[in-house]
Amino acid sequence: MDQVEGMLGTSPSIHAIFGLIHKMAKTDLPVLVTGETGTGKDVTAQAIHARSPRGEGPFVPINCGAIPETLLESELFGHERGAFTGAVHQKKGKLEAAAGGTVFLDEVGDLLPVLQVKLLRFLQQGTFERVGGHETLRVDARIIAATNVDLKAAIDRNRFREDLYYRLGVMHIHLPPLRDRGQDTLLLALHFLKQAADVQRKPLRGFTPEALNALCAYRWPGNVRELSNRVRRAVVMAEGMEITPQDLDLTGEVLQSTDSLDSLRAAHRRIEVELIAKAISLHRGNVTRAARDLDVSRTTLYRKLLEYGLERSLPSAALRPAS
Ligand SMILES: Nc1ncnc2c1ncn2[C@@H]1O[C@H](COP(=O)(O)OP(=O)(O)O)[C@@H](O)[C@H]1O
Ligand SMILES: [Mg+2]
CATH class of the missing domain: 1.10.8.60 (Helicase, Ruva Protein; domain 3)
Known part of the structure; x- marks a missing residue:
């Protein structure tokens, strides 16, 4: 019963992971998925989403490490018309696109401090503003985050907020290396x-x-x-x-x-x-x-x-x- 589509394995350690995926799919709480590169963080996030009551809703991935810092805020939270040069139209962010579903924040360790604050607020209150916007928005999106860097070390170096770490990692899955x-x-x-x-x-x-x-x-x-x-x-x-x-x-x-x-x-x-x-x-x-x-x-x-x-x-x- 503990199988997860797209994920193979019979070792006790991967079976424990399958069990966690099942349990975490049942809630709306954020999940932090950690593990070395190639251990299956993406497939794990997708599996949790697919098996959750939101499974029919959108799964919206966003790679925090791959998007230029200046664009990331608007990618994630959207922007209002005229928010910055080139913002000729209002644009919804990934968070809004994921309404009723899940946002997958990959490489969350790369998130800039200002965005960490904004994400923390969203996790605590479910609210945010678009870039350049004054209206407080509320959206029903679940957050699953992943990273292959040691967030504890990033906290020690003041690169990652400790409060965000604990909020994100209420439920934590660490994928064992192959x-x-x-x-x-x-x-x-x-x-x-x-x-x-x-x-x-x-x-x-x-x-x-x-x-x-x-x-x-x-x-x-x-x-x-x-x-x-x-x-x-x-x-x-x-x-x-x-x-x-x-x-x-x-x-x-x-x-x-x-x-x-x-x-x-x-x-x-x-x-x-x-x-x-x-x-x-x-x-x-x-x-x-x-x-x-x-x-x-x-x-x-x-x-x-x-x-x-x-x-x-x-x-x-x-x-x-x-x-
Ligand atoms: N347990 C597994 N069984 C089968 N394929 C897997 C398993 N875990 C990962 N993969 C495959 O390995 C590749 C890397 O997985 P991915 O989730 O992208 O890793 P990560 O995000 O941790 O770098 C993908 O092609 C994925 O389908
Ligand atoms: Mg990945």
Whole structure:
């Protein structure tokens, strides 16, 4: 029940996130989503919105880091005619455009102090004025904000208001980096491989054992986005039937040291997922053959595929009940 569309993962840490998304979708309170780049902050914000009672309403993203500071205020709050040179018409801002829905303030750490004040007031009172306007406006829009910078550090440097931080972060979701999500890396790699191979119409069987090892050992600084990009690129580059570390461009990378010990259970899961993923990709989704290779029954293999969420990496025909 804890699945979230567009987000895959079976690791305990991502499951905890799915649970939070469900809970936070039920309220109107602001949410702060944090995490390294590529961990899924956008998809998380969209998922919260989509599952909320506002799901039918607009989802309006605005990137606070990408819009010139001088324009951001008017982008967000709108402006009145004549508010500044070039303001020939009155314009509604994103906040008004999101009435009945959600505004997604991406890179909220880049918001200038004056706008932080204005946002804080909106969060506290639900009111604001357009740039150059005197009329106090009220709009029913939920705020979800995201950042990959450490807002606590920004507060210490007086770059971010502490009161705004606490107001925004009433509910906080911190997305774990991909390297802390265990078997999810392989699950996602297979998913992206299947997707890209379908698009490119390339009959790829899967990853070589060396490539699987490289996928597991790499640190993934760009997280899910990097994984998706590398796999897509590898599918284009691949000359053989299987993707190699060279195709993934993961040969010269510094590999994660494994000086911390897995628990036995975690190690067991990791090895099981790795072997199952390998067998499934080797037999291109043929569960009967994969089960034979792994020396387990089809039923056992199905159960494990479901348990690890690997069934999503199978062609849909392979999931029909055993005949
Ligand atoms: N759990 C996930 N399952 C599948 N795809 C994901 C997942 N998390 C992120 N992605 C994909 O990875 C890419 C980066 O996600 P995004 O939400 O833009 O990250 P961020 O905003 O944190 O940089 C997107 O293409 C997104 O669809
Ligand atoms: Mg993003």
